[in-house]
Amino acid sequence: MNIPVRHATAATKLAIVDCDIHPAFRKPSDLYPFLPAQWREHMITFGEHLRQGLSGQLAWPRMSASGLRVDAFPEDGPPGSNLDLMRRQHLDANGVEVGMLMQLSKGGMEERNLEFAAALSHAINEWQLETFVKPEPRLRAGIVVPQEDAAFAVKEIEHRAPDPSFSQIIISPRSSDPLGHRRYWPIFEAAQRCNRPIALHVQGFSGGHASTASGWPTYYMEEHYAATTGMQNTLTSLVFEGVFERFPKLKIVLVEGGFAWAPALCWRMDKHWDRLRVETPHVKRPPSEYVREHVWFTTQPIEEPDNAQHLAEVIDWLGWDRLMFSTDYPHWDFDDPQHTFKFAMTEAQKAKVFRDNAKALYGLP
């Protein structure tokens, strides 16, 4: 396969950290060697047990090639499954110095059978290491754990924590209860103790609740948007349950959930926190302060106002030290680092967003 190598330009001269890269199995059986025999048989016999009516496919069919870049299909599997192609097409071509793997499916986050979820979680973490991180040191794994089984999640986090190949913990923002609930606190405690941020990537599967407060949307266009309202819900829950007050070193990364909504959500939370603060005395400071200290945002899919400068103003409000570049490779709405920002950035701003914010957060060399 011949992929033209691009000449380095302004953004690629700056080696970048890509905070959202999706690996994939060449074939479903790739995971089998990492599963105990019982769960391998279970996978073959029953498959995953999810909270939706369709088995083995998404309830809202994606727009383009199952939501994947049509030019990213290798000959031997789906996009993201072939490390050589990923290197040539993305890591090398776009000057990716470090790439954060964001494994979503088959990691147990949405599995209803919690025993199976634990087996999947352990297997998917091994699989990331063996298939991607060991052969390609630019890639970092995430500790994928089922948030609905906090006791197991803590064990798996502790098991992986000594390995610097794992940069962060991945749980689902489409949890079965809003993530601020106490049942998830052991996970936050472990994250703080093991010094790993928690990444919340938008999810294709529900934790048991409709994607909107008025039920299920009809079109993928709505479901796609609901990822951003769901992220707002999750952040609201974390703030008002007092999670950041309780875990002062906890760091949260919101991945692929947008960021232009965040300043307005903070203003809204501040205003109504002030009005209703007798209800939540455990929230001692204005919500915006917790968000400013504890929350990072990735860029893709970048918002595109008609006047690109408006987005720069939003980042001024958000904080230039809290935004981290991501491509979502190899998904269909990939953001090319050359064309993501349509307004002029200073060299310092570029360095922060494309590289330094992520390096500081993840403690990368």
Place this chain on the structure above:
Amino acid sequence: MQVPIKGAIDCDLHPAPPGAEALLPYLDEYWRDQLVDRHIARYSFNLTSYPPNSPLSARPDWRQKSGLPGGDLDMIRRQALDPFGSRIAICNVLHGAIALFNEDMAMALSSAINDWVAKELLDREPRLRASILVPVHNPAHAVAEIERVAADKRFVQVLLFAMGDMLLGRRPYWPIYTVAKKHDLAVAIHAGSTYRHAPMASGWSAHRVEDYVAQSAAFESQLLSFLAEGVFQEFPSLRLVLSESGFTWLPNLLWRTSKSWRGMRAEVPWIDRSPGEIIREHVRVTLQPVDSPPGDTATLLRTLEHIGSDRMLLFSTDYPHWQFDGDAVLPDGLSNEMVRRILIDNPLETYPRLQDGVQISDNAASKKEAVR
């Protein structure tokens, strides 16, 4: 800032819902018996979204020693109409009938509320207008109620709620928009939940403040529903009013929908131009609450610039909900032109039925002056 000119049109005012007992005269014999025999008439039908003693539900200086905030017409005049020089105010009575599961009882109570509003509020105060409360459990009921009430031109819009059974853009609800169009009624979605679903995509939040914050996300979902289902194409004259929704979240929605439409238009081919354009044309938003940093005029003005339209905001006090203090119902820093648009021009353009209403109200006011 205070309202600098006379003649404002307040698009979101909340008279207290009457107790069920007060509705008995507006019910037929069967429902009177039902309410009395089952002791239903003893209940207040408060919505969970607005606990009566919550700081949000009424401003401290608008509470009374006895009776409910907004529960007395003189109080409404003194606290909500006169101080802002409002010539018209649209009453949204947030009655819990809509949260019942029994669709027949919900229908009977909604009708009673609408008749009570006409007699107890509109007949007695010429500055008042009202929304038609409808149970959407069964769109046929809602249509019948709108048809029944619409002859009274003082009802200017249909009242729906942000969190309900189904997203409101969905096709089973379209007969409601057909009949609204027929009678020149705007369609309002007001904050509030019937809790048919969890308020969050990840379930049941713990605190009232979380539910209230989440209302804006619910409004976003409703807008996406109206947009994606093609309601604005089917009903080109429709004005959709978001009430007590906040508006500082709008720029993100305009940007994101306009972008994602470019990738997803094949799924919704009836959307024939940029969603940002469609929403700016069809959607109106009431002013309160102004969810921007207090005292930071520059940020608010940037946000208004990001919204990119001076036609969308409609003046509201949200009385007696506690959204601002004193007379400072308008945020600082707005131009005179913008203030006029918010207070008067935008509401008049939104509500066809207010075009006549202004005349009626002015006449009534001058008659009253003459009598004095």
